[in-house]
Amino acid sequence: MITETNSNDVSNSQLYESQGAFRALSDPTRRGILMLLSERDMTIGDVSEHFDITRAAVKKHLNILQEGALISVRSSGRERINKLEPLGLKSAVDWLNYFNHFWDQKLSALQQAVENEQNNHKEEE
Amino acid sequence: MITETNSNDVSNSQLYESQGAFRALSDPTRRGILMLLSERDMTIGDVSEHFDITRAAVKKHLNILQEGALISVRSSGRERINKLEPLGLKSAVDWLNYFNHFWDQKLSALQQAVENEQNNHKEEE
């Protein structure tokens, strides 16, 4: 353990920019809400009908989704319409894309292995 | 609130397949560990030097990363070498890709708006 920050370390901005989004995404109910809202905008009441938890609990989830900028809310009379903000997912996607290089590579390796397998079988014919 | 499961709801498998990965990704320290391991395989000792928390705490994070299948561990004498498993990120990426459609659309709209802006400026010349 060291006390001073090591300048070789991963930059904080890389980690904390996406924190709100990743935090919001960590709960399955919240991911379910996002999928619901991908079909149409909904009031809290609408959303609540799809889960076996109270409206208050759903409201808390919606707050966290809003903090993570994954949804937005607009008022219409006494209703609040929740709307998916797909661009909010971008920070999480961007962070994950950093690793694309690696699993593309691994997928290639897998593909290569399959091809080699096939060639071996051919040679055996 | 309803008590029975609504068959129109988002399927559970879609949500729970990626739970281990999303859970692991929700903590900034764990995301930092993943970035570290993307450079080279490391022992716990190596990893710990990059964070101001105890080895025990790092170990817990590594356990959670392993549960989410984002890393693997192999023994070499008394050392345990932690290795990034990029394919483990795939379940999270896949889930997020479901929304690609939406933000591609939105990016297009944004692009369109920018182009229109540019055209307007041209007309003003």
Place this chain on the structure above:
DNA sequence: AAATTATGAAACCAAAAGGTATTATTTAAA
């Protein structure tokens, strides 16, 4: 064989998360 190194695991703690029930507020309808 003894000391050191690398790690694992358990017990404990404070704070955060996810839920509830209850109360208050705003808007629409009768």
Place this chain on the structure above:
DNA sequence: TTTAAATAATACCTTTTGGTTTCATAATTT
């Protein structure tokens, strides 16, 4: 103008999370 509907907010509770310290174990070195 009551009454009902849609939502917000607060207090409260239990479980999970992220951290610590301490102790145990297995492999290396001297």
